[in-house]
Amino acid sequence: MSLNDTVSAERIHIGFFGLRNAGKSSLVNKITNQEMSLVSDIKGTTTDPVKKSMELLPLGPVTIIDTPGFDDYGPLGELRVKRTKKMLNICDISILVTENLKLTEEEIELLNVIKDKNIPYLIVHNKMDLLGSIPNNLDNEIYISTNNNIGIEELKIAIGKLNPNKKEIHFISDFVKEGDTVILVTPIDSSAPKGRMILPEQLAIRDLLDKNAIALVTQVETLKATLDNLKNKPVMVVTDSQAFSSVMKIVPIDLPLTSFSILMARY
Template sequence: MSLQDTPQSERIHIGFFGRRNAGKSSLINAIAGQPVSLVSETPGTTTDPVRKAMEILPLGPVLLIDTPGIDDEGSLGEMRVARSKEVIRETDIALLVLSAKVFLEENASFLQRGLDSGKPPVFRLLKALKREQFLLPERERALLADFREEDIPVMLIFSQVDRLSEAEREALQIVIKILREEKTKYGILEVRSSSGLSLEGIEEIKSALGVFLPKQKERRLFSGLVEAGDYIVLVSPIDESAPKGRLILPQQMAIRDLLDYHAIPLVAQPEELKTIMESLKGKVKLVVTDSQAFKEVECILEKAVPLTSFSILMARYKGFLSYALEGCAVLDSLEEGDKIYIAEGCTHHRQCGDIGTVKLPKMLEKYSGKKLDFVFTEGKGFLSEEKQKELKLMIHCGACMLSEREVQSRYRDFLDKGIPICNYGLAMAKMNGILDRAVAML
């Protein structure tokens, strides 16, 4: 990620779902205005989710996600379908793409029953469809159920309209009319059609997307914590695990948000913290540290100086601070052999002093005095439903690289099963004996 780019986690995620050769890739290419995904008559060209960052006004920064077909076959096909289902976790708006021709063919019986009257074809078809229980195909209905369960707004797109005969186009328009009248029954907010060749309807789809997502309350990292002119110290250790030539995302976000508040961010490593505090004695409103430096920083600061960590701020920002705080209590009741799941939201090269796979496990075993069983995942990988049942606790990173919806989906998985959750910063504050201080200001 460039320092000038909006992070993927802060973009509205728009997922494109549907069968193989439904026209998903053509549609995403047309919306993006460039060849993001391969397009071929051969089914199954998209084998893994493909992502493209762009801007769609007035939505703003978005992430378009092309997915493998939901009808893929064989053992490899099942894995691809599973990948598509995983994308649902992070999707803010779903575009369900259905080939208009395939749809009409699968509803041929409805069309045939519309031919039993002397009225014009349009009216005969309308009468037949109104009389019967009108259903979308089973695969698409199953996807709509998944979207509804996650409370994801859906736009249904009938694609490849350019391949229809005049009579079929007329039939499709009636289908669209009926679906628009009954769209709430299917959890659909809008129904559109598009032509992959002429790009007809693409601008209309983009315009519809612009007003599709309900306006949400703006989230701020330091909401309610700072005011203009406040001095905020950000402690950012540069060790062997730090990325070369840049700050990590939570530190970047903190600096930008403080500047937006017209506060005064001061960035330093732990070794320079004492000098800063002595120079600004009594003027520092808050100190935010990397969780790994909690103990060192706490020893330098006077008791009256508020202290928290980037990871804890991210838990508050992503909306799961209260749940993660409750999960901290489990650290006092760990037993020999308990299985602890440590989940990292990003993918990076593991160093010898990696926080998730090295430092945190050592701290947990030292704190509990027990030999524990650790399970690790990183990036989009997430523990299967079956393996989740074996866990005593899940500890997640600050989730700066994951969208709010994906974070909430992950945590809901565990909360619904009664499995406690925590995060890196809160766990480290607890084990360093400063949890109350670390959350006092929040």
């Protein structure tokens, strides 16, 4: 499975937060090595959260999130702040970007929200090129300059060392035990990708294998024969939603039946 195939639920979400014009977007562009976010000296340039998928070693596939300033005001500004707070609910790592050596009351308020949610975090002091000398980094505080490319690589390393509170996510394995048999009905027709299986089918097979369960893959036309030939009754049948009505006529009423779409929706 490639990086592009990695579903959002499996990526580590890293959010960049802070006041307006603290340099969040400039820093995100440096981290991603792309012009992901619009950068301007005008406060409030970032008006909506911006997401970018990438790979950041040693964490692997991640989603980088650039957020509007936490100190925005006015009717629209309040909405932006609400969206920023909402992003904290999906973040596994939070980066608080500040242009101050000492956090302001608003930044302390934001940091307390991050701590209350038990999110691993770093405080990143930006624009340190304006100082005569740059202080030494602390355990969870790093001093950088996006303008002069100071401390960017050190920041990436520090982010990689954080231990995100990532909950273990199951696609199907929480429904089965080791040794259980699950039948996966995967129709092959003109709409199916040639030479490969679609992502939900891949996820189901891999999750069952990780559980040491047995995944039997068949088509609608061979489903009855598959059921008849089994010595032990399967614990579940999973089918493509387009074939659900046909499969439902074949599967015994006492055998649990669901679809890849339903599993994907809860995932």
